[in-house]
Amino acid sequence: MYALIDCNNFYVSCERVFRPTLENRPVVVLSNNDGCLISRSDEAKALGLKMGEPYHLVRPALEQHGVAVFSSNYGLYGDMSRRVMQVLTGFSPQVEVYSIDEAFLNLAGLRYTAPDVRAYALLIRDTVQRHVGIPTCVGVAPTKTLAKLANRLARKQPLMERAVVLATASECAAALSQTPIQDVWGIGRRYAAKLREYGIETAADLAGQPESWVRRQLGGITGVRLWHELHGHPCLDFDPHALDEDGCLLPAGGRQRRSVVCTRSFGRPQHAAEVLQEAIATFACRAAEKLRQQHLAAHLVTVLLGTDRYKARSGPATVSTTLTLPIATNDTGELLKAAHSALLRLWRPGTVYTRAGVMFCGLEAAGQVQTNLFVTASDQRNRPQLMAAVDTLNQRFGRGRVSYAAAGIASGNAGWKGRSAMRSDLYTTSWEELWQI
DNA sequence: TCTGGGGTCCTAGGACCC
DNA sequence: TCTGGGGTCCTAGGACCC
Numbered sequence: 001m002y003a004l005i006d007c008n009n010f011y012v013s014c015e016r017v018f019r020p021t022l023e024n025r026p027v028v029v030l031s032n033n034d035g036c037l038i039s040r041s042d043e044a045k046a047l048g049l050k051m052g053e054p055y056h057l058v059r060p061a062l063e064q065h066g067v068a069v070f071s072s073n074y075g076l077y078g079d080m081s082r083r084v085m086q087v088l089t090g091f092s093p094q095v096e097v098y099s100i101d102e103a104f105l106n107l108a109g110l111r112y113t114a115p116d117v118r119a120y121a122l123l124i125r126d127t128v129q130r131h132v133g134i135p136t137c138v139g140v141a142p143t144k145t146l147a148k149l150a151n152r153l154a155r156k157q158p159l160m161e162r163a164v165v166l167a168t169a170s171e172c173a174a175a176l177s178q179t180p181i182q183d184v185w186g187i188g189r190r191y192a193a194k195l196r197e198y199g200i201e202t203a204a205d206l207a208g209q210p211e212s213w214v215r216r217q218l219g220g221i222t223g224v225r226l227w228h229e230l231h232g233h234p235c236l237d238f239d240p241h242a243l244d245e246d247g248c249l250l251p252a253g254g255r256q257r258r259s260v261v262c263t264r265s266f267g268r269p270q271h272a273a274e275v276l277q278e279a280i281a282t283f284a285c286r287a288a289e290k291l292r293q294q295h296l297a298a299h300l301v302t303v304l305l306g307t308d309r310y311k312a313r314s315g316p317a318t319v320s321t322t323l324t325l326p327i328a329t330n331d332t333g334e335l336l337k338a339a340h341s342a343l344l345r346l347w348r349p350g351t352v353y354t355r356a357g358v359m360f361c362g363l364e365a366a367g368q369v370q371t372n373l374f375v376t377a378s379d380q381r382n383r384p385q386l387m388a389a390v391d392t393l394n395q396r397f398g399r400g401r402v403s404y405a406a407a408g409i410a411s412g413n414a415g416w417k418g419r420s421a422m423r424s425d426l427y428t429t430s431w432e433e434l435w436q437i
Numbered sequence: 438t439c440t441g442g443g444g445t446c447c448t449a450g451g452a453c454c455c
Numbered sequence: 456t457c458t459g460g461g462g463t464c465c466t467a468g469g470a471c472c473c
Contacts, residue, residue, distance in 0.1 A: 031441035038441070038473095056439035072441085099444095099473045188471050219447060219470065261443055268438080310440060357442090418441095445472075454463075 001117065001140055001167070002238070003105040004147040005088060005124060008135045008155070008162075010101035011039035014080045015070050017133040018427050018435055026067040030055050033265045033418035034071055071423040079428045083132045085249055091124050094240035097249065104144055106238055121163035135159070141166040141175075144236045145229035148185040149175055149203065172232060176204035186226045191218060207231060256363065257294060262287040263304060263357025266416040271352050276305070277343060279416045281406035283358040284332070284339040289394075291330040291360060292387055297369050298360035299328035301335060303342035306355030318355075321346050328362065328369045331383050332390070335360070336406055356416075398430070 007013060011029040016022045026043035030036065037044075037053045047065055049058060055069075062069055081100045088095050094106035105124075107117070114120040121138040128136050139150030146166055153175060154164040166172045182192035184203050194217065200206050206214065207230040214227045225235040241249045262283040270276060280303060291298060304320040307313060323338045339358050393402045400407075408414060425433035 033439095033441065035439085035441050052440085054440040059439090101473075186471065190470065222447065222470080257444085258446095259444070263442065265441065308440095355441095419439095443473090445470100447470080448468085450466090452463100452465085455461090 001107040001142060002144050002147045002234075003092075003107055003121060003124070003138055003140045004098075004144070004151045005084075005103050005105065005128070005136050005138050006151050007084060007101040008137060009039055009041055010081075010134070011070075011072065011077055012041045012044075013134045014073075014077050015068075015424055016041075017080070018424065019068075022068055026065060027070070028062065028067055029070045029072055030422070032072060032420070033267065034421060035265065038072065069422055071420040073423050073426070075426045075429050076424065080132065080134065082249075084128055084134055084136075087128050087131050088124070089243060089249060090127070091120075093243070094238070095249065096239050097241055104147065104238065106240065107140065117167065118163055118165045121165060122161070125163060136162070138163040139166075140164070141172065142232045143229040143234045144238070145185050145226060146172060146175070146232065149179050149183075152183055153178065169232070173204065176207055176230065177202050179203040181206060184226070184230070186222070187218075203230060256365070257296065258361065258363065260287050260290045260294070260296065260298070260360045260363070261357065262290070263355065263359075264418055265306075265355045266353070267418050268415045269308070269352045269354050270416050271350065273344075273347050273349075275414075275416055276347060276353060276356060277340060277406070278408040278414065279356050280339050280343050280358060281336055281404060282408065283356065284335050285404055285407050287358050287360055288330060288332040288335045289391060291363075292366070292391060295366045296363045297328035297330045297366040298335070298363055299325045300360065300362035301325065301338040301342060302359040302361065303339055303346055304355075304357040304359065305343075305346050305351075305353050306357075307352065308354050319346055320359075322361075324362075328364045330366055331387060332404060333383070336404060340406070 012027045015027060015029065024043065026047055027041040028037050028044050028049060029039040031038045034055055036055060037049055037051065037058065040049055040051070044067055047067070077100060085095065085097050085103055088103050088105060092105040092107060092110060096104040098104055112120040114123050117140055121140050125136050125138050128134055137151050137154040139147045139152070139154050141147040141150045150164040150166045154162045157164070166175050179202055181187055181195050181200055181202055182189070184206065187195070195206065200209070207227065211224060211227055214223045217223065218226065228235045243249060264283065266279070300322055302320050302322040304318055306318045309317045321342050323342050325334070325338060329335065390402050394400065425435070427433065427435040
């Protein structure tokens with residue numbers, strides 16, 4: 001049996017922990033650049049506000065209804081997430097962190113410290129609420145896909161009872177027939193529309209089709225796995241995170257990451273090469289930091305430039321180019337050089353860009369990098385120590401405290417930087433912004 | 438003026454190898 | 456009538472997740 005614990009309206013719930021007066025009031029959190037609505041309280045959902053709606057379009061309605069609005073504060077959400085996951089490690093030795101706000105627990109072979117599975121699920125829920133202040137839903141079932149489905153059903157329950165267990169075949173069957181096809185994990189908008197054309201409206205309808213038909217319609221093996229999962233046969237990997245001696249989750253999961261990305265929309269559209277160069281350098285520095293944090297090195301560097309997605313145009317909205325480095329690296333200096341030449345290859349005078357980004361692929365474990373015949377040891381001497389020193393300083397004194405000049409001087413008026421006008425404080429991770437009572 | 442960011446997996450087709 | 460078998464790597468495109 002797997003349990004899926006999912007935080008309710010996670011970003012909004014994080015804001016409410018530190019602003020309890022926002023309980024029972026409509027609250028929304030915006031995406032980067034204050035662009036879209038990406039988290040809504042139940043009250044905000046009841047007002048008809050939709051996921052992903054552009055802020056500038058719904059702003060009058062938000063003001064009219066007195067909705068509390070926050071820019072996103074990933075420093076805070078990341079730390080709250082870490083706390084939630086930490087609590088979950090007390091309920092199973094096998095925790096798979098699936099996203100910032102949800103995790104799977106493997107319950108196989110556990111002796112519950114509760115009368116039955118449902119009581120255990122509720123105990124998990126109550127403990128997260130009490131220790132971290134975040135409300136959750138718990139779904140328990142024989143496969144991850146069914147646990148997802150159980151979790152969705154739990155969301156409809158009264159606040160204190162949000163746990164659903166699907167143990168028997170009849171419980172699973174009832175849950176399948178209650179679930180609209182578009183709510184099944186792995187069925188997105190396209191597949192849902194396609195399946196509805198064949199008269200498939202619920203998860204039960206899909207499970208009732210022959211396996212071969214599902215294979216043909218739903219992208220081959222992916223569809224077959226989904227079908228078996230709905231029938232209660234686990235097909236998806238469970239990748240528990242390793243725990244250290246203190247029971248803390250180690251950052252790297254079972255499998256190695258495939259790519260590390262940093263992309264941003266600009267506060268205002270940009271065309272000048274020097275400005276784009278500064279933005280790209282900033283993103284490359286940030287992504288290189290992430291590489292080192294995860295002990296990875298990259299040998300493919302991709303730079304992306306995006307134009308207005310919502311304007312009529314000829315040609316693609318995003319252009320990109322990739323450079324291959326002879327040897328994988330996580331040295332910011334080398335990655336900056338590569339990103340810079342990729343940018344020069346891509347940039348066209350007179351074009352107005354609204355977004356840009358840097359992507360590192362071809363990842364290898366740092367320290368086990370395949371080298372080549374023509375590299376001499378002195379090329380690399382002291383560079384890892386330099387990077388480690390830069391990272392240590394920035395960790396201790398704040399991000400960007402020590403930086404490359406190519407990334408620009410923090411003047412605060414760089415037009416490419418995104419808006420974030422309504423960000424709450426970093427209550428739990430910054431000495432300057434500690435929660436004040 | 439104004440519409441996010443960061444990921445994953447799978448398939449098909451082409452080019453190439455022995 | 457009629458042209459093998461078994462592979463790898465890369466790219467583009469499509470779908471999905473939160």
